[in-house]
Amino acid sequence: MPDLVSLNAVMQPVAVARGLPNDHYVSEETFQAEKAEVLFGNWAAIGFGRDLTPGEAMPIDFVGLPLVVVRGREGGMKVFQNTCRHRGMILVAEKKSVGGVIRCPYHSWCYALTGELVATPHVGGPGHNTHQDIKRDELGLVEIRSHIWRDVIFVNVSGTAPAFEDYAAEAIALWAEYEDKPLVAGENSTFQFDVACNWKLAVENYCESYHLPWVHPGLNSYSRLEDHYHIEEAGKFSGQGTLVYRPMISEDGRRFPDFEGLSPKWETGGEYIALYPNVLFGVHRDHAYAIILDPVAKDKTREHVSIYYANEAAATGADWAEMRAKNTKMWYDVFEEDLFVVEGMQKGRQGAAFDGGKFSPAMDGPTHCFHQWVASQFCPDAVAAE
């Protein structure tokens, strides 16, 4: 169980607060507690909608929980526990196109893509496929609450979080201008990193601009520290914005088409937020991205990056392939520059004398905002001190 005295120190104002204690990064017991309270108790990201076409099923292991994401014939998405109701066998071992039903490879109980149990062969003896005690309408797949926003598949495993539209209302409002715009998955625009750190360190590093001039000197050459601002929505999300975003321009003078109808703010604006717990978003006038942090273990995180464009031509057209590749490489290089710091902070937390750290009141507000939210998951009655 996390140390509530230390968590109380996290809940203090940023000027006097300490960061989350070491056990939130190095303790298996605390990792398991966070799994229940932080990852399963909220809306966590598990995958991208782009990865499934209608009729496909894709297994996802989410912090040890076997899930299967299914896209129905009409395009709707559902998430189920990937476990047969009979003997607990894993139903879908690898991503596949489902011909008609999801058939358990063990005794061939069959489930519709909508989760209903539709066939139970020999369940009443050889050639007898019904039995009075096998009530199919009570034995459908266990559905997990799910929602898609900005192509990210979210799940609330506990079933206790508010509806996603309420949970993420402030984030949706922040980028309301983008809500009705197409968000087209870019071809050759995904990549992954396997990182030796706790997933929260990736959130924390993403939230703040303090490190930019030191870790990303290339970015800082045009986007200086003073061109950034904090984004903080207590208990919801935090991050940073820039006032000087410049779209990429090709050698022949072209740039990606903009999302249509944006306000002047976005001509030179870019914003980057961590929607708690585990997804990082970025938006600009001409492209956007999402990074899902898969908490593989207490000290291992897989980062899944996916980039999106404003229309089909920019996202998949051959005319834009070279520009897309350049943009993907640019983000790959930027995010790769962050790896040594998140892995370094993980190693640093093996030092037992580290007390959670001292925040810069001026620069670390967004990181402290995230720490307060994590701490509040274990002491829900605590009120963050202003």
Next chain:
Amino acid sequence: MSKGLDDALLQAHVRQDLSALVDLYTKAADVVEDLDAECFYLTHAYIFALDFGDARANALHVRLVHHGREA
């Protein structure tokens, strides 16, 4: 079941050829005289038809329901 049909079934299983399995298990059901054996093979044909999304599942379902073996 004839050896030829048995061999064909085994080969279809190795190939994971669901369409062939529907066809061959239906043939197996058609040549046996015992109702339980018929329904055993019909069940396999039906399940593989469901798995494959094959329209033959409907007729196989009707046969099993007729024999009181499926809901």
